[in-house]
Amino acid sequence: MPEGLHLLPMASSYRGELSPACVQCKEGQKMVLFVTGLCRFRCFYCPVSPNRNQIDVVYANERRVETDDDVLAEARAIGAAGTGITGGDPLGVIDRVEHYVRLLKREFGPEHNLHLYTHEPNAEKLQRLATAGLDEFRLHIPHYLWGPLGSAGGAYRSVLEAAPAWGVRRGVEIPVLPEKEAELRRLLLVLDEIGVDFVNLNELEFSETNDRALHERGYRVDPRNGWGVRGSRAVAERIVREMRLSVPVHYCSSRFKDSVQLRQRLLRRAERTAPAFAERTPDGTVVLGVVEADVGGEFTRWAGRVARRAGLVAGDYRLDPGRRRLEVDPAALRRVARRLPWPAFEVEVYPTEDALEVERNPLNSSARVKTGAAVGGT
Numbered sequence: 001m002p003e004g005l006h007l008l009p010m011a012s013s014y015r016g017e018l019s020p021a022c023v024q025c026k027e028g029q030k031m032v033l034f035v036t037g038l039c040r041f042r043c044f045y046c047p048v049s050p051n052r053n054q055i056d057v058v059y060a061n062e063r064r065v066e067t068d069d070d071v072l073a074e075a076r077a078i079g080a081a082g083t084g085i086t087g088g089d090p091l092g093v094i095d096r097v098e099h100y101v102r103l104l105k106r107e108f109g110p111e112h113n114l115h116l117y118t119h120e121p122n123a124e125k126l127q128r129l130a131t132a133g134l135d136e137f138r139l140h141i142p143h144y145l146w147g148p149l150g151s152a153g154g155a156y157r158s159v160l161e162a163a164p165a166w167g168v169r170r171g172v173e174i175p176v177l178p179e180k181e182a183e184l185r186r187l188l189l190v191l192d193e194i195g196v197d198f199v200n201l202n203e204l205e206f207s208e209t210n211d212r213a214l215h216e217r218g219y220r221v222d223p224r225n226g227w228g229v230r231g232s233r234a235v236a237e238r239i240v241r242e243m244r245l246s247v248p249v250h251y252c253s254s255r256f257k258d259s260v261q262l263r264q265r266l267l268r269r270a271e272r273t274a275p276a277f278a279e280r281t282p283d284g285t286v287v288l289g290v291v292e293a294d295v296g297g298e299f300t301r302w303a304g305r306v307a308r309r310a311g312l313v314a315g316d317y318r319l320d321p322g323r324r325r326l327e328v329d330p331a332a333l334r335r336v337a338r339r340l341p342w343p344a345f346e347v348e349v350y351p352t353e354d355a356l357e358v359e360r361n362p363l364n365s366s367a368r369v370k371t372g373a374a375v376g377g378t
Helices: 020-026 068-078 090-108 123-132 154-166 178-194 211-216 232-242 254-273 299-310 330-339 365-371
Strands: 005-007 013-015 030-036 082-087 113-118 136-139 169-176 198-203 249-252 286-292 317-320 325-328 344-349 357-362
Touching (some): 013 232, 020 030, 020 082, 020 254, 030 090, 068 254, 082 090, 090 113, 090 123, 123 154, 136 154, 154 169, 154 178, 169 178, 169 232, 178 232, 198 232, 232 249, 286 330, 299 317, 299 330, 330 344, 344 365
Parallel strands (some): 030 082, 082 113, 113 136, 136 169, 169 198
Antiparallel strands (some): 005 013, 286 325, 286 344, 317 325, 344 357
């Protein structure tokens, strides 16, 4: 292995030292605060999901934010040591961002690391956030400006040169477009000359929103890398291995984000929020027994009937009125499901606010009828 090169899981690698914010991400300690889906740059490769892209909504991880309490509750649910502020472009809603910066620092203390991702090279806004408590910002320099950052990219250079006086770490974070390796190398030499604190290179990846635009430009999926674009990883690995720069350079693969960062965050959330009776998996998901209310009437009274019929005691179950179901110790439900007249399932879910289901298996005939499976199935 070349001197100074550090390897991470899922083909990620870096030279120098990782940003403190990246260390927290790697360990699942960062909450993602999505402050708006609005962005005037409209990059063709933007991966933001359809329910957020160019929509002015706020999410803390998967939790839709309506009040400050939603943000704070989600931070506590994962034991967040820091928060990454993203979008869209957060600087488009600067008042909102400053509010959240001050809120999080006030609630969790100065050690709660806050970093922000933006396209906009706006010194006034970034200095304002630094004064409020922002620890780090990451500039996304548009691909058509990669190179020496002369007149067209001068605003980016000016912000990066001025930022140390504001007491904030500054870096550059960009996706690796495989056909622009030469321009990317020239940009890195300039960033090294400026002396930025770090550069993050992300694997370009397909998503639901950018799939058509990427295919129209000739990009194809790399079969080795999930939804990564063919050639993106190879270019990033060459740069990290070959270029000898004083600035730290980190390549983050799309699989690392899903298989390491997300998994670690799920594990932390499951540890803090999953009921004691749930079965937790190594992937961070949670297995529950579920009895669904398919009858009318008052939900709490129905839930009491289910508990008595199944011989459940306090601690073996919890109510979920929003989904109109009883969540149960899956082992206990497997033992009694066939005797229950209500649909009973074993479900595997993410321990997130939206409880996204990964898998659902019927445990009795009522459940099989409800799902359209054969009554004799399993």
